[in-house]
Amino acid sequence: MVRFIKENITKMLETKIISKSEVLYAGGDDGDTSPATKVFQDFQIKEKNGGGGLVRSWVDSMRACSPTHLKPFDNQSSWIKEHPSALNMFEEILHESEGKQIVMFLDYDGTLSPIVDDPDRAFMSNNMRNTVRKLAMCFPTVIVSGRSREKVYSFVKLTELYYAGSHGMDIKGPDQNSKYKKKTQSLLCQPATEFLPVISEVYTKLVEKTKSVKGAKVENNKFCASVHFRCVDENKWSDLAHLVRSVLKNYPKLMLTQGRKVLEIRPIIKWDKGKALEFLLESLGYENCTNVFPIYIGDDRTDEDAFKILRDKRQGLGILVSKYAKETNASYSLQEPDEVMDFLERMVEWKKLTSGE
């Protein structure tokens, strides 16, 4: 079992699907000396010390990414020069995409809808929905989310889109109305079905274990689960992280990544939003194509996998939604969902003008 996990982590590190800092938890030891050993030694040391170090590193990492610890950039800072506003650079972006088929990839939370305290009430505005509807008439459009596909669909409510839920582990094409719909079946890919029972089990245990922590919320995202820290007093974050660890230490086939005030429990498989992007481009018939231009817009650490693929392939571009300077593989930035909407509207207007509609 432990060898299986190490091999998977090793593969993920080698193929740069994950970086060392992204692997926050895994269990066990069998004396293996694979490239993942160092990561495991860190885990073991932290685990042997009662997991205190492990929990501290999760909490520190989450704290470091929270707005109270990040500084908004000013327009002169080097960060904004390196990741200029996609609105200010609109003409340059169009120039880069000239003669190529644009494919749009949109994260949901923090990109199409503002971040709110209650994850069940992260609604998208009607204006944003109309914009995304128009966008999908102009370009193949995919929603990529950490949420379950069903849940994100219940917020977006547009049948003409592709949806990649559970961080890309559940991909489905449009049912109707899309000129980009492939003739093949609409359910495209579910690479983690064998993990459904274990995710369901761990979700139930996490709900039970964390119910004593005021404000904690566990969300079942079908192929993964989220433990929300947003409404928990910051002084209690360590307690909550300890509870999460106490459940997860019994599940060595699961790993933990981090989002915005959330810990995400996922299967250890070679799959993420970047892989989903590659898979979708292939499904749309753009495999090995030089004339495709994917634009991926997202706000979260999990979106970095997709930004990195685009950067490494020198194909299309990534746009980070953030008011704060953050380490990112995205090329451009937008500050908030309202700016995302402006950017998407401009894409639609430009497409209408150039196609003479």
Ligand SMILES: O=P(O)(O)OC[C@H]1O[C@H](O[C@H]2O[C@H](CO)[C@@H](O)[C@H](O)[C@H]2O)[C@H](O)[C@@H](O)[C@@H]1O
């Ligand atoms: O990939 P995404 O669509 O960005 O999903 C990532 C997580 O988003 C949601 O959590 C985040 O948004 C919540 C609502 O605004 C907020 O309360 C929470 O603090 C954020 O982390 C979603 O609830 C998670 O399940 C997703 O994994």
